[in-house]
Amino acid sequence: MGSTKKFNIDRQGLKQGDTIGNYTVTAIEPLEEIDSTLFQLVHGPTGARHVHIGNHDRENTFGVAFRTVPADSTGVAHILEHTVLCGSEKYGVRDPFFSMLKRGLSTFMNAFTASDWTMYPFSTQNRKDFYNLMDVYLDAAFFPKLDSLSFKQEGHRLEVKPTQTPGEPKELIYKGVVYNEMKGAMSSPNQIMGRSLVAALYPDTTYSNNSGGEPREIPTLTHEALRAFHARFYHPSNAFFYTYGDLPLADHLSIIEDKVLARFTRIDPDSTVSAQPRWDRQTTANARYPLAGDENPSNKFQACVAWLTADVKDSFEILVLSVLEQILLGNAASPLRKALIDSNLGSALSDGSGFDPDMRDTMFACGLKDVAGDAAPKVEQLIFETLGQLVEKGVDRTMVASAIHQIEFHKKEITNTPYPFGIKLLLSFTGPWIHEGDVLSCLNFDHDLERLNREMAIDGFFEGRIRRYFLDNPHRVLFTLVPDQEMEKTEEEQTRKELAATLAALAPENLARIEKDAATLAHLQDAREDLSVLPTLEISDIPPDIEAIKPDQVEGVTRSTAYNKPTSGILYFSCPTGLGALPERLFPLVPFFCQAFTGAGTALRDYAEMAERMDLYTGGIGLTPVSGTGFGQVGECLPFVTLQGKALDRNVSKLFEIITEFVSKYKFTDHTRLKNLLVQYKSSLEGSIVASGHSYAISLAARTLSIASHLAEMWHGIHQYHYIKGLCERLEDPAKEKELFTDLERDLSTMADLLFKRENLRPAIVGTPSSLIVADRLIAAMVDALPVNHGDQLLPPHIPLDKGLPFEGWITSTQVSFVAQAFTTVRMGHADAPALAVIAKMLRSLYLHREIREKGGAYGGFATYSTQEGTFSFGSYRDPNIRRTIKVYQDACGFILGGDYTEDDIKEAILQVCAEIDKPETPGPAAIKAFYRDVLMLTDERRKQFKSALLLLDKPRIQACAERYFKTAETSKGTAVISGKDPLMAANENLAPGLPEFEIHRI
Incomplete structure (x- = not known):
C-alpha cells in the first residue's frame, strides 16, 4: 500500500463518542498489520451503520450492503440486484450502471447477491470518479425506478418465439437475464451441490431458499413482489455502508447523509436471520444434477457429510474452525483429505467441502466426488473413523502450527487478487457484520490468536473441538448428489408443456399484450439515449504516464533480478x-x-x-505454464514454466530449502500418488467447463490463430481435458494402467531433466533488502548445483500449427450456450493496436450488451482484444441463443464500420482501456508483472507509446482501423460453441446462408 514504514495511525481528529453530523463514532481502532485505522459509526435518525478503513491507499472503495432475506426461491433478491441498476430517480437512463463502467476509471464495479445480503461495491483511484460513482450507486440503490419493463428484461418475461416458416403455430418462450443466468448456474454440479447442501442443513431459515432463483420458480415472481422487497429491505435502517482508502471520512458521511439518509426515518425492516433450530439426530438428503447421456453414471455421484457448527458472531470459534479446516483438509498431508483421497472411493473432495463462515450459523462439509451410487455410507464411515482416530491419538502439533501459519500468512499478505484489497477486506467481515458480529475481530484477529495459543497449551484442545463439532454433533446431513441423464430433457419438456398450457389459456388480448410488451422493450433497447445526465471523466482526467517498475541494485544481490519493495514482510520468488x-x-x-x-x-x-513443510513455512510453491508471444523483432512464441514461491521474511531460508529439494531431488516413482493427482486434475477440469464455458469456447475458436493460442488451448482448454481424460481411460485396464505410470514416470523425469539446468533459470525476487540478500545467496547455491547443459531454452517450440479454422459445436450438460468467435489482427507495437483495444470496448458497451444481454437474454456478451497475441474475440456467457448470437457477431463488424457512434462513445472506450492499463497492484505482484514484461521484451517505451496513442484517438482513426480489420470474411474466423446437444442440433438446422454446419464433438 505504498509506504515502507508503519502508517502513523490517523484518527482524523476523532475519538469514540464524537459526532459527525447525525453520526456517532462508536469505535476507533488501529489495524497495524495493514497500516490502517478502523472507524465504526451509526447514523442516529435511521440506524444506518458505517465502517470506514482509513489509510494511505489511493485505490478508494465504497460499498453499501443490505440484509436481504428471501422467503422463497423466486430469485427476488437477485432480480432486484439487477433491476435497481436499470435507472433511478436522478439518473433516469435505461442502464446507468453499465454506462458508468465506461465513463470513469474504476478498478472494480459490480453487485453481489449472497444468501442473506446484497451488496453494491466499487473501487477507483480517481477522486472525481469516486464521488461520481458514489452518487450513481446511492441513487440506484435507494431510489430506483423499478419499472415493469426493466423487471421483464432482467428477471423474466414471456415472449412469442420467432417463427421460421409462414403458418408455423405460435410458441411461448421464457426470457430474462437472471432466468438464463440461473439456468446456466443450476446446470453445474458445483452450484447444485452447494445450494442443495445449504437447503438440507438449514431447512427452517431463509437459507432453505435459493436467493439466486430456481429456474422453475423465477417465472412466478411478480413485479409487485419485487417492489415490496425493495421497500422493505433497501432502507437505511437495514443498510451497511463501507468506505476505504485515503479520502476523508467526513466527506463520505456528508454526501451519504445529504443524498440519502436525510430523506428517511427509522423503520424496523424485520430482517434479522434467526438461528437454525438444532437437531437431535442426523438426517440424509440428496439432489440430482444433469449428466450427458453418453457418460457412464455409475461413478458420477458425490457423497459428503455436512455439519452445522458455530454462530458467525463467535469470532474465537470461527478462528478455531478455520484452523481445523486447514488441519483436516488444507493440504495433501491433511489427515481427513488424505484418508478420503487415498481410499480410492472417489477422485477428489466433493464440491462444497470446507468451512463456510458467512451464514448466520456456520457450516463444515467434506466428502468425495466421482463415487459409486452406494458409496455414501462408506464415505461417512471413513470420515468418522478418521476423525475418531485423531481424537484418540491426538492432533499432530506440527499440523496445528502449519494451519496457524497459513492463516497468519494470508491475513498478512496484501494483494488485489481476485478483488481490490479494500473490497477483499469488506468481504472478509460482511457475514459477521450483517449479523451484528464484531467487525474488529475479523480484521484484527491477534486477540483471538493469543487466546487460541493459551488454550492450545492444554492437552486435548483440538481433539475436544473435533468431538464437539463433528463426532458428537447431531446436526448433520449425509448428502448424495445423484447424476440424472434424463434431467435436462425432462426439465425442458416440463417447461415446454407449461408454456403450451399457458398459451392455450391466454385470452387474445393477453397474448397481444405480451407481443406489445416485447415490441416496446425491443424499441427501448434500440433507442439511443442521452447519457449526458450521468457524470463522467474527461480525457484530461487520465494520467498520461504508465507505472514503470525497474529492478533495483541491492548490495549483496548478484544472481537474481531484485526489486526492493515494501511487501508487508513477505519475500516473493x-x-x-x-x-x-x-x-x-x-x-x-x-x-x-x-x-x-x-x-x-x-x-x-x-x-x-512435502505438503506439510510447504504449509508450515511458505505461502505456497507452484509451477505454472505460460504460452506467451514475445515482443522481440520476430515476435515468436516463447513458452515457459514459471516456478514461484513466497514466504514470510523469517522463513526465507526454509522456502529455498524446499524449492532446492524440488529442483534437485525430483522423483516420480510414487505411482499411487500420480494416479490420485491425475484423477483429481481430471475432476477439476471437468467441473470448470460449465462454470467457465465462455473462456473454453474462446480458446477453442482461437486455437489455430497462433502457436501461443494453440498452446493455450492444449494446456488450458478442452483439448487439455481430452488429453487428461484419455490418460485416465487407461486406468480402467490393469495392464494399461501399469504401462501408463511407467510412461509417466519416464516422461515427467525427462521433462524435469530438460528444464532444470543452470542456464535455463532466470530468478527474480521481491522484498526488503535483508530478505533479498538471504534469498539471492540461497538461489545462487541452488542454481550452481544444477547440471550445465542446453543453455537458455526460452526459445520458440518446434510445434506445427493447424492452419484450418474451426466451426465447431461441443456438447456438454448445460441448458445454456457459450458462443465464441475469433480472428487475427495486429499486436501491441502496431499503430492500429490502440484503436483495436478501443473498438473492443465500444462493441461490448454500445452493441453486444444490447443485442446479446438485453435483447437475447444472455448473462453477458463481450468483445476482447489481446495486445499480446493480436487476436480479436467475441464471446457470450449463459446464452439461450446460438444462431442469433453468431448473426450478432457478423453484424458487429457492420456496426463498427457503419460509424453509428460519437466522439463521446470513443472517449468512454478510451477511459475503459486506460482503467485497465492503470489498474493498481500491490508492490510484490506489481514487481513480478514488470519482471515478466522484461522476459517477454515488452518495453515500458512500447507501453507508453500505446497509451499516448490511445489518448489521441478520434472517430476518423477508429473508422479507418475498422475498415482494415472488420471486413474479415467469415471463413477467416474461428467459431466454437459449447452447449447442450439439442440446442446445437437445432442451430445446425437453422444457420444463416453461407455458413457451414457445425462440426459436432462431445466434451
Whole structure:
C-alpha cells in the first residue's frame, strides 16, 4: 500500500463518542498489520451503520450492503440486484450502471447477491470518479425506478418465439437475464451441490431458499413482489455502508447523509436471520444434477457429510474452525483429505467441502466426488473413523502450527487478487457484520490468536473441538448428489408443456399484450439515449504516464533480478524456465507435470511430508505454464514454466530449502500418488467447463490463430481435458494402467531433466533488502548445483500449427450456450493496436450488451482484444441463443464500420482501456508483472507509446482501423460453441446462408 514504514495511525481528529453530523463514532481502532485505522459509526435518525478503513491507499472503495432475506426461491433478491441498476430517480437512463463502467476509471464495479445480503461495491483511484460513482450507486440503490419493463428484461418475461416458416403455430418462450443466468448456474454440479447442501442443513431459515432463483420458480415472481422487497429491505435502517482508502471520512458521511439518509426515518425492516433450530439426530438428503447421456453414471455421484457448527458472531470459534479446516483438509498431508483421497472411493473432495463462515450459523462439509451410487455410507464411515482416530491419538502439533501459519500468512499478505484489497477486506467481515458480529475481530484477529495459543497449551484442545463439532454433533446431513441423464430433457419438456398450457389459456388480448410488451422493450433497447445526465471523466482526467517498475541494485544481490519493495514482510520468488528444448510429444503433459512436480514428493520425502513443510513455512510453491508471444523483432512464441514461491521474511531460508529439494531431488516413482493427482486434475477440469464455458469456447475458436493460442488451448482448454481424460481411460485396464505410470514416470523425469539446468533459470525476487540478500545467496547455491547443459531454452517450440479454422459445436450438460468467435489482427507495437483495444470496448458497451444481454437474454456478451497475441474475440456467457448470437457477431463488424457512434462513445472506450492499463497492484505482484514484461521484451517505451496513442484517438482513426480489420470474411474466423446437444442440433438446422454446419464433438 505504498509506504515502507508503519502508517502513523490517523484518527482524523476523532475519538469514540464524537459526532459527525447525525453520526456517532462508536469505535476507533488501529489495524497495524495493514497500516490502517478502523472507524465504526451509526447514523442516529435511521440506524444506518458505517465502517470506514482509513489509510494511505489511493485505490478508494465504497460499498453499501443490505440484509436481504428471501422467503422463497423466486430469485427476488437477485432480480432486484439487477433491476435497481436499470435507472433511478436522478439518473433516469435505461442502464446507468453499465454506462458508468465506461465513463470513469474504476478498478472494480459490480453487485453481489449472497444468501442473506446484497451488496453494491466499487473501487477507483480517481477522486472525481469516486464521488461520481458514489452518487450513481446511492441513487440506484435507494431510489430506483423499478419499472415493469426493466423487471421483464432482467428477471423474466414471456415472449412469442420467432417463427421460421409462414403458418408455423405460435410458441411461448421464457426470457430474462437472471432466468438464463440461473439456468446456466443450476446446470453445474458445483452450484447444485452447494445450494442443495445449504437447503438440507438449514431447512427452517431463509437459507432453505435459493436467493439466486430456481429456474422453475423465477417465472412466478411478480413485479409487485419485487417492489415490496425493495421497500422493505433497501432502507437505511437495514443498510451497511463501507468506505476505504485515503479520502476523508467526513466527506463520505456528508454526501451519504445529504443524498440519502436525510430523506428517511427509522423503520424496523424485520430482517434479522434467526438461528437454525438444532437437531437431535442426523438426517440424509440428496439432489440430482444433469449428466450427458453418453457418460457412464455409475461413478458420477458425490457423497459428503455436512455439519452445522458455530454462530458467525463467535469470532474465537470461527478462528478455531478455520484452523481445523486447514488441519483436516488444507493440504495433501491433511489427515481427513488424505484418508478420503487415498481410499480410492472417489477422485477428489466433493464440491462444497470446507468451512463456510458467512451464514448466520456456520457450516463444515467434506466428502468425495466421482463415487459409486452406494458409496455414501462408506464415505461417512471413513470420515468418522478418521476423525475418531485423531481424537484418540491426538492432533499432530506440527499440523496445528502449519494451519496457524497459513492463516497468519494470508491475513498478512496484501494483494488485489481476485478483488481490490479494500473490497477483499469488506468481504472478509460482511457475514459477521450483517449479523451484528464484531467487525474488529475479523480484521484484527491477534486477540483471538493469543487466546487460541493459551488454550492450545492444554492437552486435548483440538481433539475436544473435533468431538464437539463433528463426532458428537447431531446436526448433520449425509448428502448424495445423484447424476440424472434424463434431467435436462425432462426439465425442458416440463417447461415446454407449461408454456403450451399457458398459451392455450391466454385470452387474445393477453397474448397481444405480451407481443406489445416485447415490441416496446425491443424499441427501448434500440433507442439511443442521452447519457449526458450521468457524470463522467474527461480525457484530461487520465494520467498520461504508465507505472514503470525497474529492478533495483541491492548490495549483496548478484544472481537474481531484485526489486526492493515494501511487501508487508513477505519475500516473493519467481523463476521462468524455458520449454524450447521440450519434444513435441511432451507438450500436452506440461500442465500435469506442473502439478506433479510439487505434488508427488521428492527423492528425500514423500508428497505428504512435502505438503506439510510447504504449509508450515511458505505461502505456497507452484509451477505454472505460460504460452506467451514475445515482443522481440520476430515476435515468436516463447513458452515457459514459471516456478514461484513466497514466504514470510523469517522463513526465507526454509522456502529455498524446499524449492532446492524440488529442483534437485525430483522423483516420480510414487505411482499411487500420480494416479490420485491425475484423477483429481481430471475432476477439476471437468467441473470448470460449465462454470467457465465462455473462456473454453474462446480458446477453442482461437486455437489455430497462433502457436501461443494453440498452446493455450492444449494446456488450458478442452483439448487439455481430452488429453487428461484419455490418460485416465487407461486406468480402467490393469495392464494399461501399469504401462501408463511407467510412461509417466519416464516422461515427467525427462521433462524435469530438460528444464532444470543452470542456464535455463532466470530468478527474480521481491522484498526488503535483508530478505533479498538471504534469498539471492540461497538461489545462487541452488542454481550452481544444477547440471550445465542446453543453455537458455526460452526459445520458440518446434510445434506445427493447424492452419484450418474451426466451426465447431461441443456438447456438454448445460441448458445454456457459450458462443465464441475469433480472428487475427495486429499486436501491441502496431499503430492500429490502440484503436483495436478501443473498438473492443465500444462493441461490448454500445452493441453486444444490447443485442446479446438485453435483447437475447444472455448473462453477458463481450468483445476482447489481446495486445499480446493480436487476436480479436467475441464471446457470450449463459446464452439461450446460438444462431442469433453468431448473426450478432457478423453484424458487429457492420456496426463498427457503419460509424453509428460519437466522439463521446470513443472517449468512454478510451477511459475503459486506460482503467485497465492503470489498474493498481500491490508492490510484490506489481514487481513480478514488470519482471515478466522484461522476459517477454515488452518495453515500458512500447507501453507508453500505446497509451499516448490511445489518448489521441478520434472517430476518423477508429473508422479507418475498422475498415482494415472488420471486413474479415467469415471463413477467416474461428467459431466454437459449447452447449447442450439439442440446442446445437437445432442451430445446425437453422444457420444463416453461407455458413457451414457445425462440426459436432462431445466434451
